[in-house]
Amino acid sequence: MAWSGLPEPxxxxxxxxxxxxxGRETFGDVLLAAAQRYDFVEEVFAYRLGADGKPRVVASSSGLDRSDERAEIFARRFYRDDPARSIWAETPVGAVFARRVHASQILLHDYRAICFDKPAFADKLCFGWRGNEESLFLSMYRRGAAEWQGAARLAALASVALSAIAQKPHRPEASLAERLERRLARAYPDLRGRELQVCARTLAGGSADEIAAELGIGRATVLTYRQRAYQRYGFSAVSEFLPAIID
Known part of the structure; x- marks a missing residue:
């Protein structure tokens, strides 16, 4: 007997x-391969949001370059601006949530440019679970603008994936700042040592106080190095470094 209205297995x-x-480095690749069985998913990533309010990326995979960097930049800089956050905020503790987010709904310019426009993503499906001290988020991106044909099965897959993540400790967080330093050094060879360090950490979402504490220098010194870097290339904001290091 066939029953309608039930979740796709x-x-x-x-x-x-x-x-x-x-809990392994291969989790993102396994998840992406599974999602591609049901729809034209081109990128996935998941993160934990702890009681301290800091997101930690636990998985990412893509057929495109630099998916790890997009995931971590999103988690460090843009997760508060994601429309799915409003659904999370309204979700009771212990409940799951889901939302489709179109690129046109992203109002913050840098967020849309980095996470949607550059990789040419049209939209994403975002799934999650809100816990008492920790919440889990999982996003699936694609380029096509048509309806998601496999949305029901992707939702079921997301449920399994979120359960698996909840049972395993997250992988150690990679140093986004160090990777950004290397890219900045290649794209902007005139930047000096401290200028590179400060700009990379600013791009990664660090505040002047956080950068000062990490590098062991004063807050005013951080601002001085940042301003010198801007002047060296005629920039007025750190986001102007992005086009040359993320494509």
């Missing part, structure tokens, strides 16, 4: 593979 082998990969 996930292949047990797919679910088992996700659970097996949870």
């Amino acid at each position: 996930v292949d047990p082998n797919v679910g088992a593979a996700l659970i097996e990969a949870a």
Whole structure:
């Protein structure tokens, strides 16, 4: 007997593979491969939001370059500006949520440019769970603008993936600032040592106080190095460094 209105099931082998990969570097790749069975998903990433309010990326994978950097820049700089956050804020503790987010709904220019326009994503499906001290978020991106044909199965897949993430500790957070330093050094060879460090950490979402504490220098010194870097290239904001290092 066929029942309508029930959630689409996930292949047990797919679910088992996700659970097996949870907590490993391969989890994002396994999740992306599973999502691509059901729709034209081109990028996935997941993060935890702890009681301290700081997001930590736990998985990312894509057929495009620099997905890890996009995921971490989003988590450090833009997650508060994501429309899915409003759904999360209204979700009771212990409940799950889902939302489709179109690129046109992203009002913050840098967020849309980095996470949607440059990789040419039209929209994403965002799934999550709100816990008492920790919440989980999972996003699936694609370029096509048509309706999601496999949305029901992707929702079921997201449920399995979120459960797997909840049972495993997150992987150690990679140093986004160090990777940005290397890219800045290649794209802007005239930047000096401290200028590179300060600009990279600013791009990664660090405040002047946080950067000062990390580098062991004063807040005023951080601002001085930042201003020197801007003047060296005729920039007025750190976001002007981005086009040459993220494509």
